[in-house]
Amino acid sequence: GAGVSQSPSNKVTEKGKDVELRCDPISGHTALYWYRQSLGQGLEFLIYFQGNSAPDKSGLPSDRFSAERTGGSVSTLTIQRTQQEDSAVYLCASSPRRGENTGELFFGEGSRLTVL
Amino acid sequence: GESVGLHLPTLSVQEGDNSIINCAYSNSASDYFIWYKQESGKGPQFIIDIRSNMDKRQGQRVTVLLNKTVKHLSLQIAATQPGDSxxxxxxxKDRAGNMLTFGGGTRLMVKP
Structure with missing residues (x-):
């Protein structure tokens, strides 16, 4: 597709279970971001991938959170042993390589996670 | 279903009026600023951007103003329409350029 694709769009899970959220960035975009948006809040940065460079993980809230990006394209955000405070919308965004734009991010529609 | 931003500050305007949405930023090293629009159930969408060496930039029906002295950014929407809700x-974004730091958001409601 032409835009950033995320799946699942909605996920309900029980506390303590692991979840995986997937992001397909726009073809050719080398930068990929994960943000989290809790109800009534702004966007909280989680992790950033740029090409083959080591990811910037500075926003991950705990070691229960991890992310991978395989082949420089698809990314998976994994949350282990989910807690109720993990409930949020997880947004993925991609952008072209730095120097080709001024920083505009193209967002997917998000994956809404509800932890019961 | 529930929507994003139930507890966000809200600006309510009449259709056809101009809207001004304000934002204060904290990082004096930031050199690039963007306004995003997020409709219910969707991801944020780029509206307009401005570099730190500019004070004003205009787009279609939107204007962004940057006051670096007081670290203030505003978005002006002319002739606000229901679709602007x-x-x-x-x-x-700072000069390292790795990520965007987002403000808390403002809900715009347009009354017909």
Whole structure:
């Protein structure tokens, strides 16, 4: 597709279970971001991938959170042993390589996670 | 279903009026600023951007103003329409350029 694709769009899970959220960035975009948006809040940065460079993980809230990006394209955000405070919308965004734009991010529609 | 931003500050305007949404930023090293629009159930969408060496930039029906002295950013929407109803976020990027830091957002409601 032409835009950033995320799946699942909605996920309900029980506390303590692991979840995986997937992001397909726009073809050719080398930068990929994960943000989290809790109800009534702004966007909280989680992790950033740029090409083959080591990811910037500075926003991950705990070691229960991890992310991978395989082949420089698809990314998976994994949350282990989910807690109720993990409930949020997880947004993925991609952008072209730095120097080709001024920083505009193209967002997917998000994956809404509800932890019961 | 529930929507993003139930507890966000809200600006309510009459259709056809101009809207001004304000944002304060904290990082004096930020050199690039963006306004995003987020409709319910969707991801944020780029509206307009401005570099730190500019004070004003105009787009179609939108104008962004940057006051670096007081670290203030505003988005002006002319002749506001019902389709402008959404949550608006400002975002800033520092010179390292790795990520955008988002503000808390403002909900714009347009009354017909």
């Amino acid at each position: 959404a949550v608006y976020f400002c975002a800033e």
